[in-house]
Amino acid sequence: MKARNEMNPEFMWDFSHIYENDAAWEAACEEALVAIDKVPTVAGTLSDSPEAMKKGIGLMCDAEEKVMLCYLYTMLKKSSDASDPAFQAMEAKAMGLLVKLQSAAAFLNPEIVSIPADRFEELIGSPILADEVFALKKIVKASAHTLSADKELMLAKLADAAQTPDNAFSMLNNVDLVFPTIKDENGNDVQLSNGNFSVYRESTVRSVREAAFNAYFGTFKKFENTIAELYGGSVKLDCYFADVRGYESARAAALFNNDVPETVYDSLIDAVHDSLPYMRKYLELRKKALKLEKIDMFDLYAPMMEDVDFNMPYESGKALVKEALKPLGEEYGKLLDEAYENHWIDVYENKGKRSGAFSCGVYGVHPYVLLNYTDTLDDAFTLAHELGHAMHSYKSSEAQSFLNHNYSIMVAEVASTVNEVLLTLHLLKTETDKKRRAYVLNHFLESFRTTLYRQTLFAEFERESHRMCAEGVPLTAQNFSELYKSLISKYYEGAEINEIMANEWSYIPHFYNAFYVYQYATGFSSAVAIAKQIVETGDATGYLKFLTLGGSDYPIEELKVAGIDLTKPETVKNALELFGSTIDELSALIDEIK
Secondary structure, eight states: OOOGGGSOGGGSOOGGGTOSSHHHHHHHHHHHHHHHHHGGGGTTOTTSOHHHHHHHHHHHHHHHHHHHHHHHHHHHHHHHOTTOHHHHHHHHHHHHHHHHHHHHTTTHHHHHHTSOHHHHHHHHTSGGGTTTHHHHHHHHHGGGGOOOHHHHHHHHHHHHHHTHHHHHHHHIIIIIOOOOEEEOTTSOEEEOOTTTHHHHHTOSSHHHHHHHHHHHHHHHHHTHHHHHHHHHHHHHHHHHHHHHTTOSSHHHHHHHTTTOOHHHHHHHHHHHHHTHHHHHHHHHHHHHHTTOSSOBGGGSSSOSSOSOOOOOOHHHHHHHHHHHTGGGOHHHHHHHHHHHHTTOEEOSOOTTOOSSOEEEOOTTSOOEEEOOOOSSHHHHHHHHHHHHHHHHHHHHHHHSOGGGOOOOHHHHHHHHHHHHHHHHHHHHHHOOOHHHHHHHHHHHHHHIIIIIIHHHHHHHHHHHHHHHHHTTOOOOHHHHHHHHHHHHHHHTTTSBOOGGGGGGGGGOGGGGSTTOTHHHHHHHHHHHHHHHHHHHHOOOHHHHHHHTOTTSSOHHHHHHHTTOOTTSTHHHHHHHHHHHHHHHHHHHHHHHHO
């Protein structure tokens, strides 16, 4: 694998769009410090007048915007090569700015919630604070969970250290872990990596995908006790912060800020449980299509149609994604061109590069998209997915102030998945070759399995791991693995559960951002409904409006602009029923092909 400095700049990020060079970043850090020092100067004045409140919030936003630019510059550099000690040091310095800002602004929320209700209503009634009203109401809503200024300061100073479990796991996963070699389809020795594991787990040669699973998860198992301490520490911190702020649970704390009822979380899990007969039917179809006597967990990613040529070089993937997203309009297409041509995307894997993929919005600049592209159709879907995030970030930043531009995770996964579903529907509409069409249907079903079912399984694991913490159950590798094995045995009833799969929990980085993953499942369900509506009516107006809303309202209310109401069970149930009907469609097509 190539080092970062050996990669082709044509397919790499251009950091100069943020700062011309590292010297400019150093100067920006000094400017950020000056902005941070201005924030406490308005302490005690916020209720004096609407103008005073606007000034206070303005100073906070100005400092945060400067600090976030400094931090994101270093985070992106470190993501491109976490092994570079210079990037590690820069990120640590930027994290120090974040902690300093949190400490400087610790007075802000307590002072706002201490304003008498009648005075608060008088203040927000002023047109001067029109842009700040939603943010202020959210702060007051959280008053029961806001501590005194000195206690808020103590928690702010703990924020950096509280990132240790996540940071340590990230360094272990992305830098320190060395995966073994396996034999590929041609008998050649290949070294596994976070980037290529997905390629070998989809191999049409069963021995290759089995070897990939055993080697990959076996590596994590060697460190299961260390990882259990890291994840257990993260869970304990979640429970600690929830407890000191007076929430009933860590989950209640995580869902509070977005005003999401816990019933939405539980009803998602219940709906998926009710639909598990569809999953059993899907496993039987897989076993039949792959001509297996039994189906193992390592068989779940292999394409059900062999000898299908769906090689997808990056240039082809770009063109396919742009064509599939035409229903979103001409302006959306022009933004895609901008992303392709102006170094928004870091395309290929290199040593030390962060695994997986992500999109990071940079306010006032443009989004940055990280890929580890390997020329497969899945990579084209990942490109579409991350560009959904990117366009959401771009349009929200364009339409909203810094205070309101940052959308919640709950709506983020809608924008990304709408693009994936539109790509699927485009391929199903245009593909005439039966085997390739079957391949696309297989991919669509895998989207349901990996996003709706698998992420809900993860959500249930998080719910139960935090319950264990609250009830005093030891957070050990053995207990985590027993819990995880019980869940995969339920969700994948009928499949062989290899013992190594009980350890799968140990490689999921999202678990360090508690109660995050359920939003993939609700987002996927919402996106299926939105994409179908756009294709059937030709009208993307409501959806495009939704993309501009940023964080200007609660996510459930924003989704209503796009025609989705997640407080009702129909959105998830309709998606699950589509999963069932698509299984039948693929089954009939496979029989026809044979």
